[in-house]
Amino acid sequence: MALLVLGMHRSGTSALTRVLNLMGCSLPATLVPANNTNPAGHWESRPICDFDDEVLAAAGTHWLDWLPVSPDFARSAVWPGMVKQATALFQAEFGTAPLAVVKDPRMCRLAHLWVEALDAADVEPAVILMVRNPLEVSTSLVVGNYPVDAGYGQILWLRHLLSAEASTRGRRRAVVTFDMLMRNWEAVVDNLTRQLGVFFPSSTQLTANEVERFLNPELRHHSVIPQGPDESRLRSWVAEAYRIFQRWALEGEDSGDYQSLDLLLETFDSVAPIFAQPLIASAEARQEAQKLQVQVDRARQEHEQAVADRDAAMAANEAVSSELNAARDLLKQQMDAERARLRAESEAQQSILELRNELAFAQSRCAQREEQLAQLEAQRAVEGIELEQSRVAVVEAQAEIARLAERLAETDAWVFRLAGEREAAFADARSLQLSLAQQTQNAAKELANARSEHERDLADVVARVAAAEQEREVALADNRRLDQQLVETREDRDAQGRELYAELAILTRMLQVSDAKTVALSRAAEVAQSSADEISATANQQMEQSAELAEMAIMSGRIVNSLARLPRWWTFAPKSARKRWEQERLRRLGLFDASIYLAANPDVATANVCPIRHYLEFGLQERRRGVR
Helix, strand or coil, X not given: CEEEEECCCCXXXXXXXXXXXXXXXXXXXXXXXXXXXXXXXXXXXXXXXXXXXXXXXXXXXXXXXXXXXXXXXXXXXXHHHHHHHHHHHHHHHHCCCCCEEEECHHHHCCHHHHHHHHHHCCCCEEEEEEECCXXXXXXXXXXXXXXXXXXXXXXXXXXXXXXHHHHHCCCCEEEEEHHHHHHCHHHHHHHHHHHHCCCCCCCCHHHHHHHHHHCCHHHCCCCCCCCCCCCCCCCHHHHHHHHHHHHHHHHCCCHHHHHHHHHHHHHHHHHXXXXXXXXXXXXXXXXHHHHHHHHHHHHHHHHHHHHHHHHHHHHHHHHHHHHHHXXXXXXXXXXXXXXHHHHHHHHHHHHHHHHHHHHHHHHHHHHHHHHHHHHHHHHHHHHHHHHHHHHHHHHHHHHHXXXXXXXXXXXXXXXXXXXHHHHHHHHHHHHHHHHHHHHHHHCCCCHHHHHHHHHHXXXXXXXXXXXHHHHHHHHHHHHHHHHHHHHHCHHHHHHHXXXXXXXXXXXXXXXXXXXXXXXXXXXXXXXXXXXXXXXXXXXXXXXXXXXXHHHHHHHHHHHHHHHHCCCHHHHHCCHHHHHHHHHHHHHHCCCCCHHHHHHHCHHHHHHCCCHHHHHHHHHXXXXXXXXX
């Protein structure tokens, strides 16, 4: 069995359907969700509502039309297909439910279609006509933003009730008023059981409590004080129909009223074409007015939203201003800290400059010492020449010894002694060479100590040269003494010459050996001199490199110090502007000219790098030209 609830929109069909559901009747599978017009729920099938709209459209009408559905629609070729679709739709929504409740106000004008569809599904329909005061219905439609006025709403009410009654006459049915449902729902359920022969499976106290909670009187927004129909407010045919249905709800259906209802329906259908066009035009005008009202409401909402957005934006702006003030205070603190840091860096730079000045002074002192060392080296070269001259004198003295027979032994001893001294000098030179090599290895770490040791070694060499000079003087004195003795012993020379001839040959050979040793010693001295020259050149090169490094450090410090003295706001300027202003500042100070540097170094211009950074990192070290 299926309970078919038929009634005009806003007549309480949703409330009755929910009560029957709480009493044990099955609802459709796909419900229309609740909304603002019916917050308690519609309790009707969404697919069935859509199908009813399609059927009305196929019949050339719609739910807001108060004209009758053409009787030819039920005799047309599309009717059987509509019945089959309704049958299949009912089975899909309710399945094999033994007691279903079906509700859609559109069914009032399509009741004959659904009765036939339920018969085809082998489901017995039991019809419930839901009646509410047409004044309440029309008022509810107007307030609910339906495109109708009060009079039009009453005409719609009449069309729905008369069509539903005529299409279900002869079927098992009952009439329920909205007032009765709200005042005494239990009596309504009892009347349905008695009139329809339906027994509800969930008739318990728990169900009663839930129904009481559901039928909240506050949901009834529009009510009229119960009284008889007011002929001055209701059209006569609306009032007559309402009286009949109200009496049926209280006393039961009376077949004696069928003639009155048929006459009322016939009269209503006959006059409908006369008022159709004006009412349709009025309805269309109301629809257009409703659309305009919707647009006005939407515009008002958009305006209110814009005002709210503006207020929110102003609040956000105030919040941003507060954040900016806080950020400004924080930035001020950071700038103060940065100024303190820059002052500390400036003091550190001043200390660095002082240290660099001290380094330059120390390097100047080193240069002076190097100059003194060069002078000593020159003096040593002169003394070497004199030493060579002494050697020549010694050779001459040895030649003179060859002519002196009696002094040959003494001369030979003197020659051997001189050879030993030369060997000692050679050993000293070798020792000096090793010492200088060691000093060269340590020169990078302890340049001052190396120079000191070098000066001491030079002093030793000078002392040795002085000693050699003294020996030369002694040798010259001996030569003078020997000359004197030679004069004295000239007479004895001839006699002794023959005896010493053989010994002279031996001495000559020994002298040749001594000359060879002397040549070797000279070469060793030259090697030692070359080593000393190399050490001196290395020291000079290191001094030059130290001077170059000091010069590069001073130039880098001047450039960095010049850029560090820029104002704090400099860092907030655009990067291109900062780069241009930095280059112009260095050019005016005569420290660096970017245009000259890029023109002189095409590889830097091609690489598209910062010329200042390249000059500091590579240009100074590679001695590239950065100024005129």
